[in-house]
Amino acid sequence: SKPLKVGEWVFAIGSPFGFDYTVTAGIVSAKGRSLPNENYVPFIQTDVAINPGNSGGPLFNMDGEVVGINSQIYTRSGGFMGVSFAIPIDVAMEVVAQLKGQGYVARGWLGVLIQEVNKDLADSFGLDRPYGALVAQVVEDSPADQAGIQTGDVIIEYEGEEIDFSSELPQLVGRTKVGDKAKLKVVRDGDEKSVSVEIGELPTDESASALQNKPQVEKTNRIGIKVRELDHETLDDLNLDGGVHVIQVESGAAREAGIKQGDIITRLNNQKF
Template sequence: MFIEIFESAMNSKLKIKSLGILSLSYLILLMTPLVQASSSLPDFTELVEESSPAVVNISTVQATESERNSPLGQFGAPDAEDIPEIFRHFFRNLPEMEPRPKRAPQSLGSGFIISGDGYVLTNNHVVQGAERVLVRLNDRRELEARIVGTDERSDVALLKIEAEDLPVVKVGKARDLKVGEWVLAIGSPFGFDHTVTAGIVSAKERALANETYVPFIQTDVAINPGNSGGPLFNLDGEVVGINSQIYTRSGGFMGLSFAIPIDVAMDVAEQLKSQGHVSRGWLGVIIQEVNRDLAESFGLDKPAGALVAKVLPDSPAQAAGLLEGDVITAFNGRSIALSSDLPHLVGRVKPGTEAEMDVIRDGQRKSIKVVVGLLPDEGQELANLSPVEPATVNRLGLKVEPLAEPYREKWNVRSGVMVTEVADGAGARAGVVAGDVITMLNGIQIETAEQFGEVVDELPTDRSVPMRIVRRGSPLFIPLKLAQN
């Protein structure tokens, strides 16, 4: 009896021991990939040690609103204690003459040194409106900086501090970056100097609203207020971008950060240094995105390219023979996937240089050479409109009228008809509204209301066709499709 109990216990002990060995082995197998993964993660310590001395904190002193508006403030009115006693009673009622606290510099951003003699790159919005700019170096020295030049369109500013033999960053090439590659940022978020954060490149050549001339690098590197103007490094310790913007709903980091490619920033810096302003290339076209329906209406294989909605008069595009309705698919050998790809490619071309475009016109591919012009400083103004006179009905459910001469001059429209009423039908489904001026339909220039009706009568019902309209002064192509009876 005891022998059986002993044998049973021993067998149970052996089983438990065996299970323990198996569990331990399984745990080791599970841990092995994690250990290997952690050992393969990049070590940023050497990069930070070598690069951080060239990263600076930027503080500014901003003029207050009262000082800007004060007739004495613009001349730097003295404090009361600086005025001799005999004169003080003359200034007793002037608020500018009363003792006031000295304004302390506020830490607003970051920057980095690009030359040993003291040139510093940062964002335009970091120093915009500043009375004084202070640069704090890695060794805790604070030096007043001179603003050499700023460029609002690219959000780049070039500063100069008086110093010699300064540490400098290594400048890389943003175009060599690959999506998924490790990158690292050094800056002063919330005023905490030389804070290091890391992540990967999430996307390249990203277009942002109202940022036409910068193909941003998107990353998931933690960027917060104060990081603006700081460098973005690759694993070789080279600067590949300037941290500029974040996408946020909370005011803090949410995993979407955007950096200005260093290629763009250095080109801007060179122009600011040599001529004090930035010159950009210009075609003189208004473009729009090509969606699926427009691609079908223009006979394209896929929705890609920049659709020319308007060719501006006396522009390089007009001189080159570019037409409204052309789809630009490549510029100087670079493919145009999105319409937002075109402006920054054109902008980086030196004015007066000949460039080549690939376009699709009437379903046919052709090459057009253009001499790129100089981007003007002022944009075009849009006008309001109001329809007049009786109209003609057509099968789109639209009522149109001849375009009056004053509107032709106001909006620079050569020909077309004005929509005065929109009923249920293909026009309404396409998004046409009263007040739109229809200038082209299915590739045919519209001259009169009668001709427009004839073109409408000949429209096919099996596919989308392009319609060009001018709405509140802005040209736009929309796809139009008649329902089959």
């Protein structure tokens, strides 16, 4: 599935609505898609007609090679709307190998929370264009923490593969074998650095501690938000050194930048609070 290109013709075989051996065709719309319920699978997006009964069926290229397993669709009506997703066959076979070898699937884990790098952030970090994954938080005692990755680092390369969008990083890390060492290239304080990380196993419980809203003094500022200080208990639960909780967003610069109620701001102009 790796050589598959956007725009390439593909076709699917399945049993939509119980009609066995149905063949539908279309093109590859995109590669490496992350879905809200699955960040670690780089889905192939197609416009092949996939309906209930197609899931689990093969997706072929024009040479008759299986390039994916049809998985799910995006729909508002319950029927086909031109947005279908397939699991790349390379990923599926990696899962098969793990199931045969150890009986369960283990995904690689770095231990960072990341966000997209937009143009303004790229300028502030000295990047020539928006790319990479900005480290918003490092989980304590995680592989990233032990390797010295810091909040504010921008990961621009993983094992020699450039990170154009932040959503690409979890997919690459998740497919790395637990215990393997991965070489990352990060931008820190305007300089590029190479970091070697021993990839850990993704914890089964990824649920974050709930933010405890306790009565505290409100603060306002000129960017159009109202914030509340975080108490020590909440900071410990979220593994943060400092920050403020956004409780209200008014019209102004903050809203235009995409800040929302419930966000936690930990840095201003890349400086810790």
